[in-house]
Amino acid sequence: MADQDGPTAAGAPRSTTPRAASAHLPRARHEHLLRQVELHGSVRSARAAAELGVSEVTVRCDIVELERAGLLARxxxxxxxxxxAGAPQAARLLVGVVVPGTTVHFPDVVRGMESISHAQHARLVLGVSHYRPDVEEKQVARLLALGVDGLLLAPTARGRGEEEIASWITSIPVPTLLLERRFGSMALRGFDSVRTDHAHGAALAVDHFAALGHRRVALAVYDRTPTAPSVRDGHREASRRHALAAAPDVRLPKGEEDPEALEEALHALLDECAATGTTSVLVHTDDHATRLVEAALDRGLDVPRDLAVVAYDDEVAGFAPVPLTAVTPPRRALGREALRTLVERVGETGPRGPARHVELLPTLTVRRSCGPPTPASPR
Incomplete structure (x- = not known):
């Protein structure tokens, strides 16, 4: 059993001495630290030192004693x-993760991080911005207040320019890695980043169409996402490389906000494809691609004989009326790579090393929506 100056269990009797008079007693300090961990899951040395009226060195020594006693993890x-109680390895880092949403794309990215968090001695704390800069900044401030050692951030560009984003991120006092974002700003390029090479993914789709004999590849993109510009770049580059003929290029509305507007846009796309002899189309996202297939089937078209379709993204592509060939981003691998890179950055000593930009390549998952064209199909 520990003596009065040793570590105490969280359930030990509390001292009745006022904090101002007892803060310098190890037992009182230990009780305070354990109580903060019990209530909040963590405690910061700087904050505890201010609350107790002692130095951070004293608090750090207390934490070392409590860790040796198996009561918390430093x-x-x-x-x-x-x-x-039986964990073989305790977390050593608290890592904040701020993503735009928890319904599309990013859940699997976070699961990838979670799959290696124990091996990286890291505990993840998640915040969601809902694509709102004000919410995003509040989430980051909350995570900093919790004492995160590093931050994995997918910043929102809506309503603010790159220089504004760069100025804000530069002010964040812990190592910050940017997720799934492509920026032109030199300031932002100075940060570590891990992202999917979406241009490569779009090029994969065009290459597949060209290999099947299609000479026109239409593009339909939901433009209100950070992915859309890269998809356009990849489609354009691969179309030039294969010397493909001009094909329809349309912007699609979200659909959930105005289903009728999306239906009109999809039928207009089908009209353009028929008028130009276009028999293949790359559609971003896979939800939009699913709805395009439904509209084509309603017209009596055969997919893929009359119209071959590749979806960009692979959340629901396999569940379409005709299972969709899809560009599949490496979401879980991206999460794992991001966490590894950040943990390595946090662990650096001495001068900061050069920024690391990692791009992971998506793959093409071939399903029924993109088969060989028949000889009778128009070109």
């Missing part, structure tokens, strides 16, 4: 609760 800048 991390950079403070301590966190043990995941379980």
């Amino acid at each position: 991390v950079h800048g403070g301590a966190i609760a043990l995941a379980s």
Whole structure:
């Protein structure tokens, strides 16, 4: 059993001495630290030192003692609760993750991070911005207040320019890695980043169409996403490389906000394809591609004989009326790579090393929506 100056269990009797008078007693300090971990899951050395009226060095020494006693886990800048009494390895880093949403694309990215978080000695804390800069900044501030050692961030560009984003991110006092974003700003390019090479993914789709004999590849893109510009770049580059004829290029509305507008846009696309002899189309996203297939079937068209379709993204592509060939981003691999890169950055000592930009390549998942054209198909 620990003596009065040793580590105490979270359930030990509380001292009745006022904090101002007892803060310099190890037992009182230990109780305070354990209580903060019990309530919040973590405690920061700097904040605890200010609350107790002692130096950070004293608090860090207390945390070391409590860790040796198996009552918490020490991390950079403070301590966190043990995941379980029998955990073979305790987390050493608290990592904040801020993504735009939890319904499309990013859930699998976060699952990839989670799959290696134990091996990386990291605990993840998630914040969601809903594509709102004000919410995003509040989420980052909340994570910083929790004492995160590093930040994985997919910044929102809506309503602000790159220089504004760069100025804000530069002010974040912990290592920050940018997720799934392509920026032209030199300031933003100075940050570590891990993203999918979406231009390569679009080029894969065009290459596949060309290999099947299609000479025109239409493009239909939901433009209100950070992915859309790269999809356009990849489609354009691959179409030039294969010397393909001009084909329809349309912008699609979201659909959930105005289903009738999306239906009109899809039927207009089908009209353009028929008028130009276009027999293949790359559609971003896979939800939009599914609806295009439905519209084509309603017209009596055969997919893929009359119209071959490749979806960009692979969330629901396999569940379309005609299962969709799809460009499949490496979401989980991206999450794993991002967390590894950030943990390595946080662990650096001495001068900061050069920024790291990692691009992962998507793959093409071939299904029924993109088969060989028949000799009778128009070109």
